[in-house]
Amino acid sequence: xxxxxxxxVPNRVKPRLRGWKxxxxxxxxxxxxxLAFALFILIVTxxxxxxxESSSNVTASPEAFCPFGGLETLYKYLTSDGNFVSHTHLSNxxxxxxxxxxxxxxxxxxxGWICPLGFIQDLVGSFSAFLRKRFPSxxxxxxxxxxxxxxxxxxxxxLRLVKYAVLAWAVIGAAVYGVMVFxxxxxxxxxxxxxxxxxxxxxxxxxxxxxxSFFVERPWCRYACSSGAASGLLGKFSPVYLKRESDACKVCxxxxxxxxxxxxxxxxxxxKSADCIGCLECxxxxxxxxxLEVKIGIPLIGQ
Amino acid sequence: MRIKPxxxxxxxxxxxxxxxxxxQAAGIWSTSGKMTGSGESVQPSADDVNTIKGWMTLxxxxxxxxxxxxxLLAQFILPADTPAxxxxxxxxxxxxxxxxxxxxxxxxxxxxxxxxxxTPIQQATSTPAVMITIExxxxxxxxxxxxxxxxxxxxxxxxxxLDWKVPxxxxxxxxxxxxPAPTTVIKDYVTQKGLEFAPVKAALQxxxxxTK
Numbered sequence: 270x271x272x273x274x275x276x277x278v279p280n281r282v283k284p285r286l287r288g289w290k291x292x293x294x295x296x297x298x299x300x301x302x303x304l305a306f307a308l309f310i311l312i313v314t315x316x317x318x319x320x321x322e323s324s325s326n327v328t329a330s331p332e333a334f335c336p337f338g339g340l341e342t343l344y345k346y347l348t349s350d351g352n353f354v355s356h357t358h359l360s361n362x363x364x365x366x367x368x369x370x371x372x373x374x375x376x377x378x379x380x381g382w383i384c385p386l387g388f389i390q391d392l393v394g395s396f397s398a399f400l401r402k403r404f405p406s407x408x409x410x411x412x413x414x415x416x417x418x419x420x421x422x423x424x425x426x427x428l429r430l431v432k433y434a435v436l437a438w439a440v441i442g443a444a445v446y447g448v449m450v451f452x453x454x455x456x457x458x459x460x461x462x463x464x465x466x467x468x469x470x471x472x473x474x475x476x477x478x479x480x481x482s483f484f485v486e487r488p489w490c491r492y493a494c495s496s497g498a499a500s501g502l503l504g505k506f507s508p509v510y511l512k513r514e515s516d517a518c519k520v521c522x523x524x525x526x527x528x529x530x531x532x533x534x535x536x537x538x539x540x541k542s543a544d545c546i547g548c549l550e551c552x553x554x555x556x557x558x559x560x561l562e563v564k565i566g567i568p569l570i571g572q
Numbered sequence: 573m574r575i576k577p578x579x580x581x582x583x584x585x586x587x588x589x590x591x592x593x594x595x596q597a598a599g600i601w602s603t604s605g606k607m608t609g610s611g612e613s614v615q616p617s618a619d620d621v622n623t624i625k626g627w628m629t630l631x632x633x634x635x636x637x638x639x640x641x642x643x644l645l646a647q648f649i650l651p652a653d654t655p656a657x658x659x660x661x662x663x664x665x666x667x668x669x670x671x672x673x674x675x676x677x678x679x680x681x682x683x684x685x686x687x688x689x690x691t692p693i694q695q696a697t698s699t700p701a702v703m704i705t706i707e708x709x710x711x712x713x714x715x716x717x718x719x720x721x722x723x724x725x726x727x728x729x730x731x732x733x734l735d736w737k738v739p740x741x742x743x744x745x746x747x748x749x750x751x752p753a754p755t756t757v758i759k760d761y762v763t764q765k766g767l768e769f770a771p772v773k774a775a776l777q778x779x780x781x782x783t784k
Binding site for chain 2: 330363447553
């Protein structure tokens with residue numbers, strides 16, 4: 270009955286957009302937003318590197334915009350009269366609050382629409398897809414590799430829990446020791462401080478993440494991103510969710526294939542997983558009108 | 573209720589940027605400890621010693637609190653030729669720290685009651701009655717760390733201790749373990765082990781003093 274009030278009729282194939290109109294999609298809009306935030310961080314990084322630490326012209330460090338820095342410094346900020354853990358500032362706390370408010374209202378959409386590290390992984394994944402399309406032999410090799418790796422698929426659900434352990438380690442470590450215990454292992458920190466030319470474990474983690482992105486979409490977000498873990502947990506209370514209308518859905522699995530987080534969208538009725546990053550790639554890929562939609566409902570329950 | 577994917581993207585941006593802009597509008601924003609939300613350089617306030625930060629220079633302190641550099645250096649037994657451009661945190665020792673400096677300046681301020689008619693802003697921005705002449709810097713500025721003559725500060729490394737001929741055995745006993753990489757900052761190492769830096773620093777300083 271509820272579907273009768275919708276302006277679109279379910280069970281109909283979406284019209285195929287051609288030419289420049291095919292660019293007017295929410296996926297293009299998402300890429301533009303991601304690119305804008307990545308460029309912003311790049312400009313901040315270049316300004317900071319060019320000005321130098323000891324310059325009289327004080328520039329913001331790109332680390333000042335990291336929400337995870339806010340999470341690590343939050344305990345000290347609240348318990349020591351507004352002081353911060355090294356390398357963090359008030360802006361980290363504010364960006365963290367913005368991420369958490371976004372999560373509370375729109376799930377982990379920060380990860381899907383804004384996070385520059387997610388964007389970089391998306392770029393590597395897209396490059397991989399391009400190469401597979403262009404070189405059939407590479408496609409066959411990767412399909413074969415994927416088939417062999419399918420036996421290890423059961424590990425996926427356990428590996429996804431690692432990010433919660435990283436979250437606990439980083440936050441508790443920072444609270445107990447008063448320093449960012451995770452910073453040396455953080456690929457994002459390694460990337461924005463790459464001009465320091467210091468070899469840290471974070472550089473290794475960054476390299477592994479980029480190489481893995483070639484084979485698995487968003488590996489850091491899936492398995493190790495503590496910021497995404499916090500955002501995903503809070504997103505559980507968000508009123509926004511994805512709804513799959515089983516009447517309109519033909520279970521073609523295009524949505525599941527499109528999901529960068531590897532969620533089984535085609536088998537769910539409502540997608541409320543903490544791992545969903547709200548990128549809406551599944552909605553864009555779905556060929557049928559009204560089969561997969563973004564909805565606002567009652568938090569936790571949906572509907 | 574259904575939301576279009578485009579509207580969802582706009583909603584996400586509005587929430588995220590809106591929250592940040594709201595904080596910025598309320599003045600709750602700073603990307604550096606050295607500048608305010610409006611991008612101006614943070615200066616110590618003449619009527620609040622708690623605004624003194626470790627990265628501030630002696631120059632800023634003597635100008636703001638109307639105190640002679642020589643008097644300040646003598647008070648904390650710091651070398652008389654210490655450049656005015658030296659950051660406070662680079663001079664930390666047993667007798668000198670940001671906290672000690674704040675306490676001393678506070679005690680100096682107490683006898684002189686502030687002008688009741690002047691607003692705090694006027695007090696903070698008023699020109700000091702006595703102009704202090706800061707001697708020009710004659711020595712090149714250090715790139716990282718200026719330790720006062722063999723003084724264990726918050727930036728001292730284990731390499732510094734070794735350079736000062738402190739026996740490795742003595743260091744091991746004080747930190748309660750093997751020596752980490754020599755370039756490790758002592759304060760970071762001690763803090764990570766969950767220990768208080770002050771007693772360790774004092775014990776190390778005793779060992780350093782033995783070598784003088």
